[in-house]
Amino acid sequence: MARTLINVPPKAKRGQIIEIKTLISHVMETGYRRNETGAAIPRDIINLFVCTYNGTEIFRADLHQAIAANPFITFFTVATESGTLEFRWTDDNGKVETASAKITVE
C-alpha cells in the first residue's frame, strides 16, 4: 500500500520543541478530472491525518482536495517523555495507513 516517510528526531531533551515531518504517497484524486474516455475519475483523497504521542492526540488535520498529491505535513510538538509517536492517515475509501516512530527523551 501507500509508502510513508516519517522524520522524528530520535533523541531530544525534555521540554524541547521538535519538528516532525511526514510524507505519504497518495494520488489525492480530486474528483474533478476526467480520463481519456471522458468519464469522471472518482474522488479519492486522504481526508484525515492524526498524530498521537504515547496515545495522546497532539496533531490532527482535516485535508481537502486542495492538498497536493503525496501529502507532506510538518508540525511541532514538545518532547515530554520517551515513547512512540503514531501517525494515521485515513482516505475516502476508509483505508487507513499507519506509521510510528520512537523517541528517547532525556
Add this chain to the structure above:
Amino acid sequence: MTDESPSPVTRRAVLAGAAGVAAFATLVVRHAEATPEMMKAAIHRLIGEQPVRKGKVTLDIPPLVENGNTIAMSIAVDSPMTETNYVKAIHVFNEKNPQPDIISVHLSPRAGKAAFSTRIRLADSQNVVAIAELSDGSLWSDTVEVIVTIAACLEYN
C-alpha cells in the same frame, strides 16, 4: 404541400439552440469554480459569525508560482502555546479552487509552537486566507494573493 427550401424559422431555432448551449456551458464552467462568496460561506460554516481580525498569523506562500499542482505553504501563529493561551485550530481557505477549503489543523498546548507546513494546489491566481482560532475564542487571519501560471485541477490524463 411541403416546403422544400430550408425555412428561416428552422435556422433561427438552430441558432437559438446553439446560444442556449453556449450559455449553459458558461454556466457549468462558472459553477465548477468556488467564488469569494463560497469562501465566505465555508469560513462561516467552520468558525461562525465572530469577527476576524488581521494579525498574529503569518501565511508564508510564494506570491508567484509556476505550477499550481504543488505549492509549499507554511503557517505560523504568534502564540505562547501555554495551557491558558494557545492556538486551537488553523483553517486555510481559497477563493477559486472548485472547493473553498484547503486544510484545517487542530492543535493543543502540547504543540509548543503553533506552526505547520504542507503543499497545496491552486486552480487559479487568487487569495489564500489563513484563520487561527485561539483558546480565548478570538480569531486572527492573514491573506496572501498568489499568482499561478499553470493551474491545477484542469489537466486531463
